Amino acid sequence: MVWAPEAPATGSSRLELLRRLDTGPRGLLESEAEARLRLHGENTLPLRRPLSWPRRLARSLRDPFTMVLLGLGLISALITSWGTAGVIIVLVAVSCALRSNGEYRADRSTAALRALVTTTATVRRRPSPDAAPREREIPADQLVPGDVVKLGPGDLVPADVRLLRASGFTVHQAALTGESAPVPKEAPDQPDGHGHGHLCWQGSGVASGTALAVVLTTGAGTLFAGAYRARRPASAFDRSVNDLSWTLVRLTLVIPPIALVLNALLRGHALEALPFAVAVAVGLTPEMLPVVVTTALARGSAQLARAGVIVKRLPALHDLGAADVLCLDKTGTLTCDRPVVDGSFAPDGRRDPEVLRWAALNAFWTLHLSDPPVPDVLDEAVLAGAPDLGDAEGVEAWPFHPVRRVSRVLVRDGGTEVMVIKGAVEAVLELCGQVPEGARETAERLAGRGLRVLAVALRHGDEPAPVLAGYVTLVDELAPNAAGALSELSRHGVATKVLTGDHPATAARVCRDLGLPVEQVVDASLLTDAELAEATERATVFARCTPEHKARVVRALREAGHTVGFLGDGVNDLPAMVAADVGVCPRDAVDITREAADIVLTHKDLAAIGLAVTAGRTSTANIVTYLRVALSSNVGNVIAMLVAGLSLPFLPMLPVQVLVQNVCFDAAQLAFAADRPDPRLVRRPYRLRPPTILRFILGFGALNAVADLSTFAVLTWAVGTSGQSAFHTGWFVENLLTQAVIMLLLRPATPVPRPLWLATGALATVAVLLPLSPAAGALGLTALPPASHLLLFAVVLAYGVTLAVVTRRIARRASDAPRLPVV
Numbered sequence: 001m002v003w004a005p006e007a008p009a010t011g012s013s014r015l016e017l018l019r020r021l022d023t024g025p026r027g028l029l030e031s032e033a034e035a036r037l038r039l040h041g042e043n044t045l046p047l048r049r050p051l052s053w054p055r056r057l058a059r060s061l062r063d064p065f066t067m068v069l070l071g072l073g074l075i076s077a078l079i080t081s082w083g084t085a086g087v088i089i090v091l092v093a094v095s096c097a098l099r100s101n102g103e104y105r106a107d108r109s110t111a112a113l114r115a116l117v118t119t120t121a122t123v124r125r126r127p128s129p130d131a132a133p134r135e136r137e138i139p140a141d142q143l144v145p146g147d148v149v150k151l152g153p154g155d156l157v158p159a160d161v162r163l164l165r166a167s168g169f170t171v172h173q174a175a176l177t178g179e180s181a182p183v184p185k186e187a188p189d190q191p192d193g194h195g196h197g198h199l200c201w202q203g204s205g206v207a208s209g210t211a212l213a214v215v216l217t218t219g220a221g222t223l224f225a226g227a228y229r230a231r232r233p234a235s236a237f238d239r240s241v242n243d244l245s246w247t248l249v250r251l252t253l254v255i256p257p258i259a260l261v262l263n264a265l266l267r268g269h270a271l272e273a274l275p276f277a278v279a280v281a282v283g284l285t286p287e288m289l290p291v292v293v294t295t296a297l298a299r300g301s302a303q304l305a306r307a308g309v310i311v312k313r314l315p316a317l318h319d320l321g322a323a324d325v326l327c328l329d330k331t332g333t334l335t336c337d338r339p340v341v342d343g344s345f346a347p348d349g350r351r352d353p354e355v356l357r358w359a360a361l362n363a364f365w366t367l368h369l370s371d372p373p374v375p376d377v378l379d380e381a382v383l384a385g386a387p388d389l390g391d392a393e394g395v396e397a398w399p400f401h402p403v404r405r406v407s408r409v410l411v412r413d414g415g416t417e418v419m420v421i422k423g424a425v426e427a428v429l430e431l432c433g434q435v436p437e438g439a440r441e442t443a444e445r446l447a448g449r450g451l452r453v454l455a456v457a458l459r460h461g462d463e464p465a466p467v468l469a470g471y472v473t474l475v476d477e478l479a480p481n482a483a484g485a486l487s488e489l490s491r492h493g494v495a496t497k498v499l500t501g502d503h504p505a506t507a508a509r510v511c512r513d514l515g516l517p518v519e520q521v522v523d524a525s526l527l528t529d530a531e532l533a534e535a536t537e538r539a540t541v542f543a544r545c546t547p548e549h550k551a552r553v554v555r556a557l558r559e560a561g562h563t564v565g566f567l568g569d570g571v572n573d574l575p576a577m578v579a580a581d582v583g584v585c586p587r588d589a590v591d592i593t594r595e596a597a598d599i600v601l602t603h604k605d606l607a608a609i610g611l612a613v614t615a616g617r618t619s620t621a622n623i624v625t626y627l628r629v630a631l632s633s634n635v636g637n638v639i640a641m642l643v644a645g646l647s648l649p650f651l652p653m654l655p656v657q658v659l660v661q662n663v664c665f666d667a668a669q670l671a672f673a674a675d676r677p678d679p680r681l682v683r684r685p686y687r688l689r690p691p692t693i694l695r696f697i698l699g700f701g702a703l704n705a706v707a708d709l710s711t712f713a714v715l716t717w718a719v720g721t722s723g724q725s726a727f728h729t730g731w732f733v734e735n736l737l738t739q740a741v742i743m744l745l746l747r748p749a750t751p752v753p754r755p756l757w758l759a760t761g762a763l764a765t766v767a768v769l770l771p772l773s774p775a776a777g778a779l780g781l782t783a784l785p786p787a788s789h790l791l792l793f794a795v796v797l798a799y800g801v802t803l804a805v806v807t808r809r810i811a812r813r814a815s816d817a818p819r820l821p822v823v
């Protein structure tokens with residue numbers, strides 16, 4: 001998407017703009033900010049505001065099944081089949097109410113946790129007209145037009161802003177303009193009137209540099225809210241549910257015409273059969289699918305919330321359960337991100353404390369001259385490990401840039417200006433005119449010990465190029481439970497790949513210590529795009545990755561058919577996070593990465609990832625059980641109804657009976673959200689596969705149809721075709737009883753949880769008691785003679801035994817597979 005927004009306030013000078021916004025570089029008065037907040041409202045996107053009940057209900061009407069049901073309801077009303085229309089409306093209302101309620105509860109249960117990870121902004125405000133401005137962090141939703149904010153690497157741009165001052169400032173604005181590389185921004189006093197180089201929009205993230213900016217618009221007024229409707233590309237789960245839904249919708253739409261044509265051809269009364277055809281189509285529709293999906297995923301996410309895992313987007317849980325590859329960054333994820341200085345070396349490998357002093361000077365002035373200060377654990381570690389810094393005075397600083405991979409500081413040292421450069425080894429060596437002999441080997445040797453190696457170079461006065469001063473090494477301890485978590489993931493069928501910006505030798509050593517197979521470390525900086533894509537399958541460790549390399553590896557894996565998760569915490573992880581099927585980050589990740597992540601780990605504990613994977617697979621397995629049971633039964637019924645409709649002189653079941661039976665079955669199946677899946681299913685990546693599900697339901701649907709047709713035979717023999725009402729009742733009872741049976745037999749071979757016992761018990765009770773109840777007359781049901789009951793029970797028993805035998809056979813054939821084929 002390339003989008004060229006209209007730039008607000010383009011062209012006016014800085015002063016004119018500030019005057020127009022009635023503010024100044026010292027920021028707004030607190031009282032004025034409060035008044036503006038009342039006037040403009042909170043700075044939240046309309047998309048993110050909690051939905052009202054009516055809107056929630058309206059949104060739940062939008063899924064394809066509900067649309068189909070409403071269409072069928074309309075047809076029924078047009079042919080004045082009011083009973084059918086009424087039941088359909090009840091069905092739609094119940095499913096929408098359940099779904100809205102499920103979504104509401106899911107939202108509410110994570111809202112409190114989400115508050116823990118809300119985005120903040122550094123704002124400059126004054127308590128009174130004469131007081132000095134104060135800078136403090138406030139929730140980004142409290143910003144108002146005219147506020148003056150500071151931006152640094154990793155920050156989300158919290159509103160539409162114009163830059164007042166900028167240094168080395170680049171932003172990711174791919175979400176708005178589609179440009180994947182960070183875009184440089186500047187703060188000219190008088191912009192040229194055409195470009196947008198002085199504006200940043202809400203929804204972008206700071207890739208590098210620092211800036212001071214004034215807020216132009218907030219909330220619904222931002223260009224992000226007005227112009228950006230596109231979301232991330234559909235995830236694996238969205239695609240699967242969509243495919244499946246549309247296949248079923250197509251199937252549903254062809255059933256009524258087939259029923260009508262056959263009735264017209266064989267009997268010559270198509271229109272009379274219309275309500276029946278409509279009811280049959282309704283019978284095929286798994287209208288509770290959205291409810292079961294929401295409930296199963298919400299249940300999983302509520303359990304995870306107790307373990308400190310926040311699921312920001314429910315379907316992400318399925319995607320994590322489906323992931324067969326998890327890419328992670330190294331620093332801060334596999335290591336503690338509390339580096340400690342180990343040593344300081346000259347290029348030839350001799351110990352040299354002077355190198356550390358220069359590195360510390362760079363760190364000190366980077367921290368002091370950047371505005372806002374850019375917190376950086378490496379800089380803090382270097383400073384903590386350095387003795388005396390001397391009295392060099394900082395002049396200007398260019399903080400660490402994740403693509404250039406160096407930080408630079410200009411200092412005045414005893415009358416001469418020195419540019420102190422510190423950064424990744426190869427990035428610094430590339431800047432140096434000449435590399436001293438043995439310097440590369442020294443770096444290799446240090447990195448091979450698993451140390452993080454920073455190179456330091458100096459350029460005195462107007463020397464043509466920097467000269468390598470040496471290296472500073474740091475130890476970064478492995479995260480205590482990382483090795484265990486990785487082997488747990490591998491046991492659960494998730495391959496891990498480490499994508500790091502660090503040196504190949506450091507990365508290899510760390511990965512080996514963690515027990516990862518490291519036959520080859522790919523140096524991303526040396527490969528072409530095609531070579532990198534080709535290496536993705538075989539390699540485990542990718543070093544010297546820029547943010548774009550990380551994204552490219554993730555995209556190549558997805559193109560090769562993998563479902564990919566990405567776990568990272570830095571600015572350099574954002575493009576990969578967005579490219580993955582599911583993004584995970586720790587709670588202390590930088591704002592932009594946390595905003596892009598689907599799942600946030602509140603404790604820095606990799607073991608939580610394993611829990612989330614299991615919860616995702618459990619939810620998916622329960623959804624699949626629902627689909628198997630619901631659709632096998634529905635398909636069987638539809639086949640039987642079509643066959644019987646043609647061979648009997650009357651409709652095999654009244655439309656209202658088809659629909660009531662449907663409502664009862666649907667309600668009982670909600671219990672599947674709390675089912676216990678086969679533990680073997682949870683041990684490997686598990687995703688919704690529509691073709692396999694469809695094959696399964698056709699097989700078991702046919703078996704179900706055989707049971708139904710046997711019932712017809714029995715009923716015809718027992719009550720004859722003269723007693724229509726007894727015939728209808730017989731089939732109604734048999735149908736509900738077989739549905740109760742398949743709910744127990746087509747589920748995994750794990751102990752049946754209490755809610756499922758209750759649901760199937762209730763279904764069987766309704767089957768037996770409804771024909772005896774006062775509602776029987778209105779539904780066209782009648783009490784059956786005891787002999788018919790016995791016969792029906794015999795059919796149901798035979799069906800149950802056949803089903804048990806078939807499912808066992810399938811399990812035996814795939815001896816290491818679960819009792820039922822994996823779908």
Ligand SMILES: Nc1ncnc2c1ncn2[C@@H]1O[C@H](COP(=O)(O)OP(=O)(O)OP(=O)(O)O)[C@@H](O)[C@H]1O
Binds near residue numbers: 329330406425
């Ligand atoms: N503040 C800094 N000053 C100078 N050099 C740095 C600084 N931070 C990182 N580097 C260098 O740049 C390299 C790349 O950094 P980057 O942040 O992209 O990845 P990383 O932290 O090494 O690893 P990961 O990608 O696993 O998080 C680092 O390995 C280090 O050599």
